[in-house]
Amino acid sequence: MELSFKNILVVGLGLIGGSILKTIKELNIPLEVYGLDLDEEVTKKANNIGLINNIDNQLKKIEEDSLIVFSVPSLSIERAFKLIEDSFNDEKVIFTDTFSSKSKLLEFLESNTKVGEKFVMSHPIAGSEKSGLANYNSLLFKDKLVVLSAVNGDKDNKKLDRVKNFWELLGSKVTFLDPEEHDKVFSRTSHLPHIIAFALMHYLEKELGDDVFKYSGGSLESYTRIASSDPLMWKDVAVSNKEAVLEAIKGFKSSLNQMSKLVESEEEESILEYLRFVKEVRDKRLKKDS
């Protein structure tokens, strides 16, 4: 695979942004590396540990082919863009992101069409509840899926291919989804489980306090793992994908209420039927994927 960029600029040096730069370094991918963070101290730290060439948020204009990756919390896209709007050559830039939800990003791109024309949306399905630059990891993207979405049905295959190529060089597998479909699917398979974990931990703390993990033997610890995810990132995900997230919570609650009513009425045969259905479909869907 040939690399079509000479430079990469990562805006937002948290777990994802830091891991992108670390992977480039470890794999000796021939890119000039630049980075900015909304918190300039983080930018300086990234320079100190050798992740980026620039020493602070004062970036010289980059003239050659560049990929600019936004890996900030999704509601910070406008602020993040302001940081870099004079730092690239309009003709030689492609933008991408790493956001878990695309709705608010799309609004921004639709009202900034000159940016939108240069944008391919990315969502690497990789992460950790251990957030921040300190937790970067050069294996974060290896064999992971990255979902690309075109802005408003943009069929510029060359642009898509260049971004696809970039993620593949980091070790990822790339697939495509419309942004609307993306936000619907991930509200169900990712945002909802996170919100459930937040609410479960919230409830358990109120009920058991100190004793939450006293009798659990590890399984509750792992079941609530994602409740330790970055609050700022997840606040933004919930708000920026609000409609789909609320729909998902509502649908989940309907399944939960159904179960709850069966337990209340002790309808043993119906409970058994519900649980057998759930086990059967999960085991079947897993097998299909393996």
Place this chain on the structure above:
Amino acid sequence: MELSFKNILVVGLGLIGGSILKTIKELNIPLEVYGLDLDEEVTKKANNIGLINNIDNQLKKIEEDSLIVFSVPSLSIERAFKLIEDSFNDEKVIFTDTFSSKSKLLEFLESNTKVGEKFVMSHPIAGSEKSGLANYNSLLFKDKLVVLSAVNGDKDNKKLDRVKNFWELLGSKVTFLDPEEHDKVFSRTSHLPHIIAFALMHYLEKELGDDVFKYSGGSLESYTRIASSDPLMWKDVAVSNKEAVLEAIKGFKSSLNQMSKLVESEEEESILEYLRFVKEVRDKRLKKDS
């Protein structure tokens, strides 16, 4: 540690019962091993693979000191007891169980006081979504917690010690809880997460069908793992711990609704506060335990 039983009889040869017998064998614990299952074919199979001495459900009376372990689904306790009621010497037997909820068991023991007097309740915090004899595992109890509960405040320490000693020989650590406290705690930390996983899988299947795991990269697979747990066992847990389980679902829904309302109104500061609280307490509780 000295073993105070000459015989063990396991009633219910599923994952837990099979693993108890397998561990005894692997660790060369000097016990005569017997087993029965509500399904006689399973009893025969356990004999075939050398786990038990008896060949079917026709058991000769065991005269010497015996531990009888009930590891059937919790609502089958009465049927399980009928299988063995002529098979032991009244004066030389101790009973225990492996149930995740104690309420219905306690009702049975209170109306069968001669059994109740010989009973120490056990709950090994060990298991797997892979149920049944075929999945037995001699490491299932190693370093795991077993919660013992006395029947109606019975303070016969000798009886408790003998059962404690048994689990410690299998490699477990033993702790004590009143049965009412046991059922409350586990309705929160174990039964509720299972019911959430069942309801989540139920909802996701309806929404996404074939595509449930298509974009998840492993995390949703592990988050829904316990939804593949044994339907019969979990039907019984839910029904036998009904009051506490319904209370837990209600409390969890209140935390979920709180989050949902914050998202609906886009109160970003309050969402952030909620998520920071959750992360902070989880990280703190984890540290305390490690």
